[in-house]
Amino acid sequence: MPADLAPISGIHHITAMAGDPQRNINFYSYVLGQRLVKTTVNFDDPGTYHFYYGDAIGSPGTILTFFPWPNARRGQRGAGEANAIAYAVPADALGYWEKRLAEFGVSTAPRQVRFGETVLPFQDPDGLWLELVTGDGLPEIDHWTEGPIPADAALRGFHSATLQVAQAAASARLLTEWFGWERAGVEGSRARFLAPGGAAGRIVDLVEIPQQGRGRLGAGSIHHIAFRVADDPTQLAWRARLSEAGFSVTDVRDRQYFHSIYFREPSGVLYELATDAPGFLLDESRAALGRELKLPPWLEARRADIQQQLLAIIRPGEVQA
Numbered sequence: 001m002p003a004d005l006a007p008i009s010g011i012h013h014i015t016a017m018a019g020d021p022q023r024n025i026n027f028y029s030y031v032l033g034q035r036l037v038k039t040t041v042n043f044d045d046p047g048t049y050h051f052y053y054g055d056a057i058g059s060p061g062t063i064l065t066f067f068p069w070p071n072a073r074r075g076q077r078g079a080g081e082a083n084a085i086a087y088a089v090p091a092d093a094l095g096y097w098e099k100r101l102a103e104f105g106v107s108t109a110p111r112q113v114r115f116g117e118t119v120l121p122f123q124d125p126d127g128l129w130l131e132l133v134t135g136d137g138l139p140e141i142d143h144w145t146e147g148p149i150p151a152d153a154a155l156r157g158f159h160s161a162t163l164q165v166a167q168a169a170a171s172a173r174l175l176t177e178w179f180g181w182e183r184a185g186v187e188g189s190r191a192r193f194l195a196p197g198g199a200a201g202r203i204v205d206l207v208e209i210p211q212q213g214r215g216r217l218g219a220g221s222i223h224h225i226a227f228r229v230a231d232d233p234t235q236l237a238w239r240a241r242l243s244e245a246g247f248s249v250t251d252v253r254d255r256q257y258f259h260s261i262y263f264r265e266p267s268g269v270l271y272e273l274a275t276d277a278p279g280f281l282l283d284e285s286r287a288a289l290g291r292e293l294k295l296p297p298w299l300e301a302r303r304a305d306i307q308q309q310l311l312a313i314i315r316p317g318e319v320q321a
Helices: 021-031 094-103 168-178 232-244 297-309
Strands: 011-018 035-042 045-054 063-068 081-089 112-114 117-123 129-134 158-165 182-187 190-194 203-208 222-229 259-264 270-275
Touching: 011 021, 011 081, 011 158, 011 270, 021 035, 021 045, 021 063, 045 297, 081 222, 094 117, 094 129, 129 158, 158 168, 158 222, 168 182, 168 190, 168 203, 222 232, 232 259, 232 270
Parallel strands: 011 063, 081 129, 158 203, 222 270
Antiparallel strands: 011 222, 035 045, 045 063, 081 158, 112 117, 117 129, 182 190, 190 203, 259 270
16 A cells, blocks of 8 residues: 555445435334434435434444435445445354344344354345354444443444445455555455454455446445544545545545545445544534434524424434324
8 A cells, every 4th residue: 555644444434325214213223222323414415314323422333324215216236336234243142133133023044154254144124235243353342331232242333344346356456555455365256355453344345246237326225335544634645645546536525523535446336535533422422412413513504494304203212292
């Protein structure tokens, strides 16, 4: 990787698309036990919610976010997109999760073994592929003690993300020669890449599917995958070097809880580089995270109009009126 750039240490967050917002909250908060750490809107489409789920404070490497569009059509899987999200879990927790998911009517696929680790695949209500993966050296998270899942079975942040690509070579070079990741193994059409360090979300798998067409975004699709950069100067250095290399990189976007730049990697997957700071405690206390609709300063004057466009929802801990 370029000597003047710090390596990318892992996944910051992943953003997907959903249908019904209340169904999305119920599944991720009540079934999977992830904390709704922020209730806000899509800053580019303020009439749409943007939900952030993660550990107790939304630590980088645990954050899964959704744009829920009611009545959205299902996405179509294909090349040029991330298509599965894996969470790390303790090795003896899969039995707990198989039972819990069954109790909520969620069907699981048979367990698989991948790179020596046991994988339990299933889908969320919109058809998004999720996986629970056992392994050694689980990352530390800030467990949500008020949630429904005991600490010894709780999701421990992201294990990995799977990207489907038509041709893997150029995508692999970006991860190894630029991001500073290691090619850690190959199983069939799946190649694994590993970030340095021990942070959550340090694995990306590339699955080559040369005969399949492009994916189509919709409910159950992953919109983009965001990788961690430590701070604003590091992000600007990455932006300059990627631009010099011919990538079309956006200007820095203020996402209130982090700053972002976006570009498409060689196979067309939308990548984001997001800063760790300022984080989700910027405008709410730890105890109050996710309980109110939070808007950035530039949208606050439109609050009444925005709230009128949004569907009513019941957040975890709220009582229906």
